[in-house]
Amino acid sequence: MRIFGAIRPPAVGPFRDDAFTSSARIERTAAILGIALGVSFFTCFATGLYSHLAQYPPSWLHLSARPAGLYRFTQGVHIATGLASIPLLFAKLWTVFPKLFAWPPFQGVASLLERLSLLPLVGGAVFLLFSGLANINLWYPWPFNFPIAHYWVAWITIGGLVVHIGAKISTTRAALRRGGADTIGATTTVEPNSDASVAAPVNGMSRRQLLATAFGISGLVTLVTVGQTYAPLRKLALLAPRRPDVGPQGFPVNRTARAAGVTEAARSADYRLEVTGRVPKPITLDLDQIRAMPQHSATLPIACVEGWSTTQDWEGIRLRDLLAHAGVGGSRAVRIESLQQHRSYRSSVVDAEQVSDPDTLLALRVNGEALELDHGAPLRLIGPNRPGVMQTKWVTRVVVL
Ligand SMILES: Nc1nc2c(c(=O)[nH]1)N[C@H]1C(S)=C(S)[C@@H](COP(=O)(O)O)O[C@H]1N2
């Protein structure tokens, strides 16, 4: 790498020796933030993967209907860890920023690969956190399909993260032992074992102040958003895009009947529920016939992929009773179709295990009242451990697969 000795950038701007002098920028800060981000990113990745598999189940995998609130928990964790990562990522990028201008830029093949892996890692991390944040605020300033892009970029980012951890594990270990007071950027190195950088913040914040600020903001963000799914903190959910107790009948609506274009069809006296597909005797029921069937109740959450959830008491007919009514013996997977004609989430698949679950209902009522139009009246699907996007509203057809 002698070539880098010969060509050197002019000592201006960030390339000056004294360009970065903050005493908070030390390897130890980078290591602590790195570990926190590693934990939050892997947690976010695992819960995100679960969410993806739940929404796009491959043929070899079947997701259990129990525990009923599992998806609610994993998706709450997914959004909470994503949001908590944002201030930590800012702090980490700020801490290691001077390394962008280090000379020589790399010191061999391994070092070159390590530096290149930062591109998918940093680019991917910024993309994931930004697109996720926009999505939970129902803001789509892009032409691509959010779940697909978010999913594939997650794989790229995790790949970059694995390479990064492999490359940095020994630096991190060293930094966490006392020797890690090496500054990042400044030419003078703080004596190992001296507490100078901690005790005397000569330039700006000390390391402790930086970490306290980053973790403090991260904790605060979690505290004021997690109430969207964790009921005891409901009152604190000031920054949450959705309050689980605000909306018609006391809980939120993402897509209204008007937005879905179903108002007329859902109110019409011509409304019918059809059971078709691979059935011995296809049936068509009107509302009175549905109301005359045995009614059951279940207390189940709607757990939206955007991180909010709300648990309600639902009442309606069991999906398995409906299939039995149409002469279907045993349990089979079905596709539930909505009156909604356009856009996503107008149908969803219920697998055989979910169909046979006694709590999988086509609900007519919630909390002792008839469903309101925006909650899916006259009939909505509600089942245990399903992502919110698969709790189809305004159901008009059950296709046995
Ligand atoms: N037909 C239909 N059903 C739907 C949706 C939809 O857009 N269309 N949205 C889903 C989503 S994203 C969630 S979280 C739940 C609850 O959404 P809501 O708050 O709009 O009732 O209903 C689901 N059912």
Ligand SMILES: [Mo]
């Ligand atoms: Mo949702």
